[in-house]
Amino acid sequence: MAITFQAENIDFPKIKKRTTTKWIKSIADKYGKQIGDICYLFCTDEKILEVNKQFLNHDFYTDIITFDYSEKNKIAGDIFISLDTVLSNSQKYQTPYDEELHRVIIHGILHLCGLKDKSEDEIKEMRKAEEEALSMLDF
Template sequence: MAITFQADKINFPKIRKGDIKNWIKRVAASYGKTIGEVNYLFCTDDKILEVNTQYLSHDFYTDIITFDYSEGDKISGDIIISLETVRTNSQKYSTDFTEELHRVIIHGILHMCGIDDKSETASLNMRKAENQALEQINPQ
């Protein structure tokens, strides 16, 4: 069971890794899931576009890409987060950068827990799940 955080060509965000890891475990447990191997990579817009193009054939920027390798009730995967897009979105939606980052961090976990956001209704359900998860984290 491991949750790791890395940064690629960008300053590592100011997060309390231990608190974030415990929070992720609590959220996963609330969906009946345990943590296997979850790897976060914080990166630039250029890097996330490269991954999006290479692996998903999408030619656009995004804030997060989740590669889900979960089996049964054990969630595992790689979560790639563009800190530049997170910052842009925090400004666009008038939210605090740290809150927006937490939202994106847990968004990938919620995908691994079985929540999708492919339709308008599903997207609303994802936002509700994100908000519930955000209530469980200690503010930084």
């Protein structure tokens, strides 16, 4: 079981893989989950649009798409992150790029842990969980 990080047609982001992996595991543990195989794929807006159209029938850009392969208490999945959208969101919301990137990284894990973000209440819960997770990480 492993957490892997890959980049496709884009420069690999400046993340500390070991620190980020330990952080992800600590957040999963907080939700009573074990880590299975989790693959992060950092990509461009064009790649995430292609994935969104092909697998979800959505014709729009997004910052993250999470495919959940979890079974029982073991979380697993493929997490696509558009670094282009992460950058534009960090500018839009006036947050540091590293913070926005890690927010999106943990957002995928929170989805795998069972959190949703469809309703207003779910969105509030997700934002709170993201903030709590970010407070546990040293940038």
